[in-house]
Amino acid sequence: MSYAIEISGLTKEFLPLKSIYSFILRPLKKEKPFLAINNVSLHIKQGEIFCLMGPNGAGKTTLIKILSCLLLPTKGRAEVMGYDVLKDEAKVKSSIGLIGGDERNFYWRLTLRQNLYFFAKLYDLSNFQIKRKIEELSHLLEINGYLDKRFQECSSGIKQRLTIARGLLNDAKVLFMDEPLKSLDLPSARNVKNFIKEKLAGEQGKTIFFISHNLNEVENFADQIAIMHKGEVRISGTLSYLRNNVNSSSLSLEEIYTNIIKDS
Amino acid sequence: MHILEKMLAFIKRDFYIHISYRIAFIFEWISTLTTVATFYFVSKLVGQTAAPYLSEYQTGYFPFVLIGIAFSGYLNTSLQSFSSNIRYEQLLGTLEAMLATPTKISHIIIGISIWDFLFTSITTIIALLFGILFFKVDLSQMNFFASLVILIMTIVSFSSIGIISAAFIMVLKKGNPISWLVSTFAGLFGGVFFPVEMLPKGLKLISYFIPITYSLRGLRHAILQGYSFRMLLPDMIILLFFCVTLFPLSIWVFKKAVELAKVTGSLTHY
Numbered sequence: 001m002s003y004a005i006e007i008s009g010l011t012k013e014f015l016p017l018k019s020i021y022s023f024i025l026r027p028l029k030k031e032k033p034f035l036a037i038n039n040v041s042l043h044i045k046q047g048e049i050f051c052l053m054g055p056n057g058a059g060k061t062t063l064i065k066i067l068s069c070l071l072l073p074t075k076g077r078a079e080v081m082g083y084d085v086l087k088d089e090a091k092v093k094s095s096i097g098l099i100g101g102d103e104r105n106f107y108w109r110l111t112l113r114q115n116l117y118f119f120a121k122l123y124d125l126s127n128f129q130i131k132r133k134i135e136e137l138s139h140l141l142e143i144n145g146y147l148d149k150r151f152q153e154c155s156s157g158i159k160q161r162l163t164i165a166r167g168l169l170n171d172a173k174v175l176f177m178d179e180p181l182k183s184l185d186l187p188s189a190r191n192v193k194n195f196i197k198e199k200l201a202g203e204q205g206k207t208i209f210f211i212s213h214n215l216n217e218v219e220n221f222a223d224q225i226a227i228m229h230k231g232e233v234r235i236s237g238t239l240s241y242l243r244n245n246v247n248s249s250s251l252s253l254e255e256i257y258t259n260i261i262k263d264s
Numbered sequence: 265m266h267i268l269e270k271m272l273a274f275i276k277r278d279f280y281i282h283i284s285y286r287i288a289f290i291f292e293w294i295s296t297l298t299t300v301a302t303f304y305f306v307s308k309l310v311g312q313t314a315a316p317y318l319s320e321y322q323t324g325y326f327p328f329v330l331i332g333i334a335f336s337g338y339l340n341t342s343l344q345s346f347s348s349n350i351r352y353e354q355l356l357g358t359l360e361a362m363l364a365t366p367t368k369i370s371h372i373i374i375g376i377s378i379w380d381f382l383f384t385s386i387t388t389i390i391a392l393l394f395g396i397l398f399f400k401v402d403l404s405q406m407n408f409f410a411s412l413v414i415l416i417m418t419i420v421s422f423s424s425i426g427i428i429s430a431a432f433i434m435v436l437k438k439g440n441p442i443s444w445l446v447s448t449f450a451g452l453f454g455g456v457f458f459p460v461e462m463l464p465k466g467l468k469l470i471s472y473f474i475p476i477t478y479s480l481r482g483l484r485h486a487i488l489q490g491y492s493f494r495m496l497l498p499d500m501i502i503l504l505f506f507c508v509t510l511f512p513l514s515i516w517v518f519k520k521a522v523e524l525a526k527v528t529g530s531l532t533h534y
Contacts, residue, residue, distance in 0.1 A: 014529055062529075068364050072526040090366050098364040105357030107277065109284040114277070121273035122365040124266050166361065 004174050004207035005044040010076035012037040012062055036062045038231040047205040051218040054228035060211045064176045068098050081173055099167030101179030103159035108152040112143060112162050115151055123170040137165040156183040174207045181217060193221060215254045227260050234260045270371060271378055278379030296387050297394055303329045304399050317459045323488050327401045331484050332456040334391040337384040339450055339476050342422030343443045345377040346430035369522055405490030411483055417503040418479035424510035431521035435530055450476045475506040
């Protein structure tokens with residue numbers, strides 16, 4: 001079985017640095033670390049849409065940041081496309097696209113085209129590839145009419161689509177999407193969801209690691225679903241597996257989710 | 265090749281952002297020119313009083329201070345640019361997006377500051393040209409290559425301190441004690457506006473521990489008097505010493521800071 005993402009026994013504890021004094025005095029104090037992720041193990045197949053759900057503070061974004069090499073785990077190991085997140089950082093980063101839910105993280109005084117050009121260069125794309133990619137993505141995400149507008153002049157929806165476009169620039173095999181539909185209106189969200197399912201996962205065989213709070217968003221979309229709470233993955237599998245596990249074939253995802261969160 | 269293309273992308277990005285603030289862009293240069301003009305009139309006032317202290321350079325106060333003003337821009341850029349740009353990208357949220365790409369963090373650090381160095385170079389050239397054209401400063405004896413070598417060593421040694429300062433910002437977000445300390449002391453003890461020979465003995469001692477003292481002395485000798493490489497060797501050796509000790513240290517400190525930030529989660533926090 002070839003897995004795009006393999007996580008075993010992953011744990012992340014935070015001991016935040018508040019000031020230089022807390023850093024110096026750290027060895028003398030016994031501060032209790034905050035356990036953000038607790039012994040998480042997951043195996044996600046290539047070409048699969050994997051949806052991770054959970055309440056705020058469950059550890060979902062922390063998990064994505066570890067898999068994107070932006071955070072170091074405290075324990076355990078994780079591989080993306082066979083590359084260890086600790087040992088093969090550059091290869092992991094070349095294999096992934098990161099699409100966040102925060103649509104602000106661009107250069108506000110640059111146009112959408114200038115923003116995409118800059119980030120494409122960081123992925124080592126040639127000018128020819130960049131031009132082609134910007135054309136293709138802007139068309140697919142319906143932002144072609146806004147490309148020469150400044151980022152600050154665009155609506156939240158357009159900004160969010162630009163975030164998606166940036167994550168797709170390097171044609172990555174694995175896409176981490178942290179609430180990517182957050183700022184989109186319903187028809188746009190539906191279009192983007194179809195695009196992810198049919199084009200990215202279906203045609204191109206990309207693996208999608210999708211974080212969402214919206215249960216309706218996930219129900220007919222995900223191949224695998226995991227529910228995370230207080231740093232632990234409480235349950236993981238197909239929707240029918242989740243239903244069997246809670247001993248009801250008629251429960252909606254929302255009801256399953258509520259039961260699992262309530263039980264813990 | 266990829267590195268050069270990336271650096272060009274950083275330059276383009278910052279150029280477009282910079283020119284989008286057209287008025288500020290123009291004001292920055294006007295302010296440099298007014299500073300140069302102000303010191304021209306101060307030099308008229310100081311006149312012969314400064315002459316005994318400037319005998320080493322065989323020049324008047326205005327050419328002396330013009331070099332100080334023009335090149336102290338590199339000092340400020342080297343010290344401030346890395347940390348302030350890291351903070352700016354953190355606040356904007358773009359640092360995370362950059363760090364998620366396969367671009368090395370060392371290239372990102374250089375990239376986010378490269379425009380500042382280019383802009384400082386343009387400002388320096390404008391200040392020097394202004395001095396030559398309007399105040400008849402004679403730079404005809406300049407040893408260009410020696411000046412360039414000293415300038416590069418100045419940038420490397422001060423950028424090392426700037427990178428250490430950026431490491432602080434990366435982890436702690438606020439507080440930039442190193443840059444503040446060095447830039448404050450460099451202004452007073454480094455010989456930007458007056459020769460260090462004017463300082464009382466005890467304070468003069470401090471100036472020997474600051475690279476800008478050797479940079480400005482070397483640059484003044486190379487630009488105003490056309491000193492050869494051999495004549496500039498004592499200052500160059502000391503600058504080289506600062507470079508070979510501070511630069512590896514700064515890279516080590518920065519790597520440790522990135523590791524720590526990845527552990528604490530402060531790498532991309534606002």
